[in-house]
Amino acid sequence: MKKLRYLLLAVAVWGSSTVYAKKDQPTLIQGKTDRETTTSMNLYSVNEGHYQKIATAPVDDQHRFAFALTSVKEGLYYVSDNGQEYVRFYLKPKDALEFIIHDKGAELVKGSKENKTMFQWNEMVLPITYPAHMFMKGNYTYDEYFPVMVDFIPKAEKFKSGIKTSNKNFNELMKFLVDADVEYAAMKFIYTPRSKHPLKEDYPAYYGTILKDKKFNDDKVLEMGDGMDYLRMYFLYDMMSKETRPKPAEFNQVAAKIFGDERVIGDYIADGLSSHKTYEAFVEAVTPVKQYLVTDYQINKYKEAEKALRSFEKGKPGLNFSYENVEGKKVAFSDFKGKVVVIDVWATWCGPCKQQIPYLKKLEEEMHGKDVEFVSVSVDVEKDKQKWIDFVKKEQLGGVQLFAGGWNDITKYYDIKGIPRFLVFDKKGNVVTIDAPRPSTPDLKKLLESELAK
Secondary structure (H helix, E strand, C coil), rough: HHHHHHHCHHHHHCCCCCCHHHHHEECCCCEEEEECCCCCCEEEEEECCCCEEEEEECCCCCCCEEEEEECCCCCCEEEEEECCCCEEECCCCCCEEEEECHHHHHCEEEECCCHHHHHHHHHHHHHHHHHHHHHHCCCCHCCCCCHHHHHHHHHHHHHHHHHCCCHHHHHHHHHHHHHHHHHHHHHHHCCCCCCCCCCHHHHHHHHHHCCCCEEECCHHHHHCCCCCHHHHHHHHHHHHHHHHHCCHHHHHHHHHHHEEHHHHHHHHHHHCCCCCCCHHHHHHHHHHHHHHHHCHHHHHHHHHHHHHHHHHCCCCCCCCCCCECCCEEEEEHHHCCEEEEEEECCCCCCCHHHHHHHHHHHHHHHCCCEEEEEEEECCCCCCHHHHHHHHHHHCCCCCCEEEECCHHHHHHCCCCCCCCCEEECCCCCCECCCCCCCCCHHHHHHHHHHHHHC
């Protein structure tokens, strides 16, 4: 594993008299933080556009920490104490770096020419990036943010023109980061929670420059720790700009058209494979773009997602759960053999779940007398069992009402992370779909009628 290639030496690197033979000289990162509550600091490299933690160092009583790396691949690295705010820097083998982390941003004490440029930019762009990414730490509105951004754009361009270190690779990456930081923040700002949101006519002219034909025509974006999130944000911005939006099954094909670099396309597709809830949806979405999955990383992602979803493909046996009904009697999934089964996973505290109840009642009436069983499984916690019983009786809920007692085996088995969730099984108890349409759409009734006709 990559982590094993890194050696975290004693934190006594601070003030240490240890002497290394020149050929054994490690790459040193020394830091101090103003945050008094910080007890440890994490070090991250970058893996395919994601932060990858490679070491953790304790923070001493002087708020200092240190890392010594025996093997370094040149590129971007980050430290963070909370997994939300990252200090970004650039490392080469045998570099020595020292900085101070403040409540906002960081100050370079000692470092390479590359890091002098990097830290200067990190500090300069903070008024643009901090309100966009750290929206939970302040009430930043577009009234304040947009004028700051408009004023900042020419300054960013001027800074970019002045990037002239002797390291050509760094210069190219740094120029990319200048554009990427501003663009990513601009999109992040409009798609994160705010007390008020701008209309498109409120956007500064800069927003009209973001979309480009075949964006990302090289793979520098994957050298950023937040590169994949940046790609997702760009994809969302592109989708929101269209009058007609594609279906989810077509998203990968759209990505293949809007991104220019094939590795970027492949990584973006691979990164989203685990989001598919059914094997059928997975196959439908991946088949037209499978040719882009060529690297070891991409192929492994594909294999992992396929393996996880094959258990739930159409025709596989459903989980034989057993829960109590309102009367306290145990009811098992196997009790419904011979009927098409609709399972509704819900909770009394779930607003969207309760919105589906009138539609579910209507569907039950329309299916009355047919071999269809409607089974509602509540994931209310144990302490709310009486609340669930009272709700079932008050609302006169039909079908079979069962109490799972929290996020139990059914949610874990089917990897249910959000409710309501509807699942359909055939008369033999095999999967039809574990992500069925909601009763509020006519598609669920059509699906049931199709199964009954078999």
